Amino acid sequence: MSEDISINDEAILQNKLDYHQEPGQPTSHSSSFSLTFFVGMAIYLTFIVVVGFWPTYFGDLFSGKEFAKSGFVEITWKTHIHAFVFMAWMGTLCYQTLLVARNNTKRHTKVGKYGFLWGVLVALLGLFMVSLVIQSGITQGLTTLSKALPGMFLSGGFVAIFEFAILLILGFIYRTSPDEHKRYMLFATIALANAAASRWGILINEWTGPWASEIIHTFMITPIWAYDFYKDKRIHKATLIGTFIIGLYFLKRLL
Numbered sequence: 001m002s003e004d005i006s007i008n009d010e011a012i013l014q015n016k017l018d019y020h021q022e023p024g025q026p027t028s029h030s031s032s033f034s035l036t037f038f039v040g041m042a043i044y045l046t047f048i049v050v051v052g053f054w055p056t057y058f059g060d061l062f063s064g065k066e067f068a069k070s071g072f073v074e075i076t077w078k079t080h081i082h083a084f085v086f087m088a089w090m091g092t093l094c095y096q097t098l099l100v101a102r103n104n105t106k107r108h109t110k111v112g113k114y115g116f117l118w119g120v121l122v123a124l125l126g127l128f129m130v131s132l133v134i135q136s137g138i139t140q141g142l143t144t145l146s147k148a149l150p151g152m153f154l155s156g157g158f159v160a161i162f163e164f165a166i167l168l169i170l171g172f173i174y175r176t177s178p179d180e181h182k183r184y185m186l187f188a189t190i191a192l193a194n195a196a197a198s199r200w201g202i203l204i205n206e207w208t209g210p211w212a213s214e215i216i217h218t219f220m221i222t223p224i225w226a227y228d229f230y231k232d233k234r235i236h237k238a239t240l241i242g243t244f245i246i247g248l249y250f251l252k253r254l255l
Helices: 001-019 029-063 078-103 105-139 145-152 156-173 180-190 196-198 201-232 239-254
Strands: none
Touching: 029 078, 029 180, 029 196, 029 201, 078 105, 078 180, 105 156, 105 180, 156 180, 156 196, 156 239, 180 196, 180 201, 180 239, 196 201, 201 239
8 A cells, every 4th residue: 555655656746747858867947947956955954054063063073072062961872863863864855856856756756755754753853852951951950840841842942843843744745746845845954954053153143143043044044035036936835834934933032
C-alpha cells in the first residue's frame, strides 16, 4: 500500500511539474530561474545558519578549541548530536533542491519520504534541547520547575519548533503541489533557523541593538516575496501563510 502511494505521489508530481526531459537536461529559461532560485535559497539559509552558530559552536569545532558554554547549556555529546541532525536537515534541503533542478523528481520523491521522518527527528531533538535548557537553569538555581514549565511554551525555542512542525506538515500535505511544497519547506527551515538568527546578534548587535533576530529573519523571508513578485506579480498564498506563521514568534516577543 505505501509503495502504491509513493508511486502515485511521484506520478502526480511529475505531471504537475510537466517535465519532459531526461534527468540532467536543461529546462526553459523561466523554469531554470525558478529552480536556481530555490537552490540558491537553500544554500543561503545554510550560510545564515553556519555564520549564526560560528561564534558559539562551529568556530570552536573547526579550530579545535575547547567549547565555551552556549547560554545555560554546556556543549556535550548531546549538543553535537543535535547539531549533526540539524545540519543534516540543511544538507537534505540543498540536496533536494538540486535534485529538482536536475529534473530528478523520482529520487527527490524517494528522498522526501525519509526527509519528512528526519524532520520529525529534528523537531523531537529540538524539544529535547529546550528541556535541557530548562534543566540547566534549574540546576544553576536560576529558576524552578514550577516557574520554568509554563514559560517553556512561550520560549523562543519551543515556538520555533512548533512553527517548524506546522510548516513541515503543510509541506508534506502539499508534497504533490510544487509551488506550495517548496515554499513551505523553505519556511519550515526559516523557522528552524531561529536560533541561528538570534545568535547573529553576537556579530551585529553593535548596529542592530536587540533587533538582530528580526533583521535576519527579514533577510531570509524578503527574497521569497521578491521572487513571487518577479515571477507571478503577486505574493503566493503559501508565502503569506509561511510569513504569518513565522511572524507568530515576533508577536510573542512584542507581547
